[in-house]
Amino acid sequence: MxxxxxxxxxAVIGCGIAGMAxxxxxxxxxxxxxxxxxxxxxxxxxxxxxLLGIHPISEAKPWHDPWAGLDALVRDVPQHPYAKLNKSDxxxxxxxxxxxxxxxxxxxxxxxxxxxxxxxxxxTMKTTYGVPETMWKGVEAFEQxxxxxxxxxxxxxxxxxxxxxxxxxxxxxxxxxxxxxFPVNRLMAEVLPEHMANTLATPNNREQLAQxxxxxxxDVEFVGIPAVLGLYRPTDIASDISxxxxxxxxxxxTMPPAITGLRLKEAFERxxxxxxxxxxxxxxxxxxxxxxxxxFKVSIGPDNVSQTVLSKGVVLATGRFxxxxxxxxxxxxxxxxxxxxxxxxxxxxxxxxxDFLDRRGxxxxxxxxxxxxxFRPLASNGRPAFETLFAAGSIxxxxxxxxxxxxxxxxVATAFGAVRAFVDHFRSKNYVSx
Amino acid sequence: xxxxxxxxGGGITGTGLARDLALRGVECILVDKxxxxxxxxxxxHGLLHSGGRYVATDPVAARECHExxxxxxxxAPQCIEDTGGLFIAVEGDDEKYIADFPSLCAQCGIPIQPxxxxxxxxxxxxxxxxxxxxxSVQDAAVDPFMLSLENLSHAQELGVKWLSxxxxxxxxxxxxxxxSVRLEYTQTxxxxxxxxxxxxxxxxxxxxxxxxxxxxxxHILYSKGTLLITQSRITRxxxxxxxxxxxxxIVVPGGVVSIVGTTSIRIDDPDDAYPTIKEVDLIIDDAKVxxxxxxxxxxxxxxxxxxxxxGSAEGDGDRSVSRGxxxxxHGGQGINNFITITGGKLTTYRLMAEKTADLVCQHLGVSKPxxxxxxxxxxxxxxxxxxxxxxPKVWLKDHGxxxxxxxxxxxxxxxxVDSIIDSIHQYGGKADLHSIGLRSRIGKGPCQxxxxxxxxxxxxxxxxxxxxxxxLQSLRDFARGRWKGLHSILWDQQLKQVELxxxxxxxxxxxxxxxx
Numbered sequence: 001m002x003x004x005x006x007x008x009x010x011a012v013i014g015c016g017i018a019g020m021a022x023x024x025x026x027x028x029x030x031x032x033x034x035x036x037x038x039x040x041x042x043x044x045x046x047x048x049x050x051l052l053g054i055h056p057i058s059e060a061k062p063w064h065d066p067w068a069g070l071d072a073l074v075r076d077v078p079q080h081p082y083a084k085l086n087k088s089d090x091x092x093x094x095x096x097x098x099x100x101x102x103x104x105x106x107x108x109x110x111x112x113x114x115x116x117x118x119x120x121x122x123x124t125m126k127t128t129y130g131v132p133e134t135m136w137k138g139v140e141a142f143e144q145x146x147x148x149x150x151x152x153x154x155x156x157x158x159x160x161x162x163x164x165x166x167x168x169x170x171x172x173x174x175x176x177x178x179x180x181x182f183p184v185n186r187l188m189a190e191v192l193p194e195h196m197a198n199t200l201a202t203p204n205n206r207e208q209l210a211q212x213x214x215x216x217x218x219d220v221e222f223v224g225i226p227a228v229l230g231l232y233r234p235t236d237i238a239s240d241i242s243x244x245x246x247x248x249x250x251x252x253x254t255m256p257p258a259i260t261g262l263r264l265k266e267a268f269e270r271x272x273x274x275x276x277x278x279x280x281x282x283x284x285x286x287x288x289x290x291x292x293x294x295x296f297k298v299s300i301g302p303d304n305v306s307q308t309v310l311s312k313g314v315v316l317a318t319g320r321f322x323x324x325x326x327x328x329x330x331x332x333x334x335x336x337x338x339x340x341x342x343x344x345x346x347x348x349x350x351x352x353x354x355d356f357l358d359r360r361g362x363x364x365x366x367x368x369x370x371x372x373x374x375f376r377p378l379a380s381n382g383r384p385a386f387e388t389l390f391a392a393g394s395i396x397x398x399x400x401x402x403x404x405x406x407x408x409x410x411x412v413a414t415a416f417g418a419v420r421a422f423v424d425h426f427r428s429k430n431y432v433s434x
Numbered sequence: 435x436x437x438x439x440x441x442x443g444g445g446i447t448g449t450g451l452a453r454d455l456a457l458r459g460v461e462c463i464l465v466d467k468x469x470x471x472x473x474x475x476x477x478x479h480g481l482l483h484s485g486g487r488y489v490a491t492d493p494v495a496a497r498e499c500h501e502x503x504x505x506x507x508x509x510a511p512q513c514i515e516d517t518g519g520l521f522i523a524v525e526g527d528d529e530k531y532i533a534d535f536p537s538l539c540a541q542c543g544i545p546i547q548p549x550x551x552x553x554x555x556x557x558x559x560x561x562x563x564x565x566x567x568x569x570s571v572q573d574a575a576v577d578p579f580m581l582s583l584e585n586l587s588h589a590q591e592l593g594v595k596w597l598s599x600x601x602x603x604x605x606x607x608x609x610x611x612x613x614s615v616r617l618e619y620t621q622t623x624x625x626x627x628x629x630x631x632x633x634x635x636x637x638x639x640x641x642x643x644x645x646x647x648x649x650x651x652x653h654i655l656y657s658k659g660t661l662l663i664t665q666s667r668i669t670r671x672x673x674x675x676x677x678x679x680x681x682x683x684i685v686v687p688g689g690v691v692s693i694v695g696t697t698s699i700r701i702d703d704p705d706d707a708y709p710t711i712k713e714v715d716l717i718i719d720d721a722k723v724x725x726x727x728x729x730x731x732x733x734x735x736x737x738x739x740x741x742x743x744x745g746s747a748e749g750d751g752d753r754s755v756s757r758g759x760x761x762x763x764h765g766g767q768g769i770n771n772f773i774t775i776t777g778g779k780l781t782t783y784r785l786m787a788e789k790t791a792d793l794v795c796q797h798l799g800v801s802k803p804x805x806x807x808x809x810x811x812x813x814x815x816x817x818x819x820x821x822x823x824x825x826p827k828v829w830l831k832d833h834g835x836x837x838x839x840x841x842x843x844x845x846x847x848x849x850x851v852d853s854i855i856d857s858i859h860q861y862g863g864k865a866d867l868h869s870i871g872l873r874s875r876i877g878k879g880p881c882q883x884x885x886x887x888x889x890x891x892x893x894x895x896x897x898x899x900x901x902x903x904x905x906l907q908s909l910r911d912f913a914r915g916r917w918k919g920l921h922s923i924l925w926d927q928q929l930k931q932v933e934l935x936x937x938x939x940x941x942x943x944x945x946x947x948x949x950x
Contacts, residue, residue: 044934046942060947122888122909123902124943157838158885160892166902190838255888256938321930322937328925330715349711352924352932356917357910357946362936364924402941
């Protein structure tokens, strides 16, 4: 079955943070926008918005001031996607994103000029930039080393309050741990964070949880618990629980798929609402053609019910290997939709280091699409492959987001740059044609 | 510490020897610088050879394999899946070799049955359409970890003392005898001395290094063999390529997976062996001629073992060196209570142990005969968790409310981890991610430790097995260990898997940033 083609200004392919952000920027600029892809992977996001934590990775050098880090990065790695943007662009992109998430019911906090440290589920400290508001009290408690109780649940595997406390206690003596049975679902040995979050949407269940926590709150000023404080309105739920417990309760990230990642997906979807012209989650692009008119004809599966979108431009935000934007076989890495040239090591023997934790990082992580200054992927002749094809996010070459701790920032900033380039392109064209 | 016999090396030879001696009433201590099967005993196909592979090059080894293989099927059935095997040739293979094969087998007393190529493809549909000759043989699959653990378990029941992570540092030699052996517990750096009447060096690829500490030169060649594990089982039987022994010509079922290999590459240092991309590509490109599905199937891991080859290679390289074994009494070299056992095969381990134990008993004046030829290897039940799909079966049948699954790929519940920790303690060992991985399916499924690693680590902390700092180092070591087997097979699905692994362990947890 073939449905009538739909028309729009911009088609965004990909539903990760880059795709979601690109759609958000496009919608905010009044573009009719269509988005397609599977939002499954964003569920694996941590929900933390990294900007830049480490550079250079070979020295594992941390940056408390990510903006100063950016200066160093752009100087040392001029091909890094961040180098195609001004710091003011990156700030503007973050501001717009956080504003959007706030209005969608998912407020974030940050030190605008500095990175923050948050506790992970096994007691390492992670440097990040944008922190869900429900975790922010944890940042403050850590900074001031306030007396703090960390709680875990018997039914939640891999989150260990005792381990967290033992690891951090030398530098944070006021920490203590407690383990409780998560209420309501006590008959089940194992409860997923998503189910716990749904359980806590009900005030009565929150009271039960608070009652279990309260006996452990002796002389502490904060309580940290796994991030399960509701999928929706987490800030309200956090302050409600805090009141019931008697001290501020903050969230600590859990193993993926984490509720903090799911909240991002939900917030993007809710915030965009009807503003998107078309949204095809759980669908994939089966093919894209560039027509003589300059428009892209995007075919959207599943194969038996295909739909077609005609768009003036495309933002390719299909991610790397997990997202499916890149594919590696035994001999090389290719881009899956347009077969664009992929910058990559010359042979598979150079993709990965023999030591997983090699300080220099794996070369395959630097592979990806090379673009011009307007985020247009280059063809093999070194010129943009198409006038209005843009790329954003982790598919871009010359970055190692996992080691540099810059994943979300890269996604958001390059999506901002790609959408702006598209808008500029049409403005100048319209101007010329008039 | 004092004992009659100190055995160095906890591979299949050392554990087999410990059991053999214990059955004759001899007191033993068994040590390994790492853990059970850390060398070639753990890095092989898990093939109980019919002997067919060696008929042309090494008739003695071929005959031994056949006899020992049949014996083990009766004595240790719990460790063996009697799959049967095929030797198959494809278009272009050496026709003279094919023609000579039946008579060579007959000369070694190895029973084979000729089979129509069509019929072979019917019973093994994965075989290539280009099969031109097929013979069925008595190959079988054996779980080498279970075999060593069962031997150790029985030996311990009989009084053998087992010390893992205990490395030989030196020998004190006086009047042509080793008076004591200096060892180090590698996890605590404590030293210990053991006085033994006889010292047996069963250190496999490391036998030359151990003998060197006693001033005895032994020339050992290190031959690395790399193998690949598929995500699902490709054939029911063991499939051998009917040609002179070469790379990538054996596919062995291992429970729910198949194991493909192997290469034979000379290396200089047995401690620096890992599978390379070149080897992996070579194995796949070669093996797919026999079984085309091996070109596109998903591989979950590669691993390698270092074969200790004794003697010198001539002509065809390492494959022409005998796969037979040698028991050396170093009396002739000036140490009267020192024996080295080296070479051999997994299939012939029992015979190797018997011959070595005979020599040890001769020295000790013990006249008791070997019992391992007739006495079945008792099933200990400690060691069964290496068997694929067993943990989920037991869990589904009966599990307590709190018995959560810690490894979701292979469905290993908490209760199984508990029983493994108990048995590690019973052996006097230390429970960490590595030692638990060795004794179970944890970390062996498609996620390769991404999710089960932190979960099991967290559980080990709860049980007090690991301190907070040891936890993270254990997680790092575990990830590094798994990576050794992953980095050469990273394309397609596994490439996605490790992207997730790195996102979690580096992106989120920052494990690469600071080592404890």
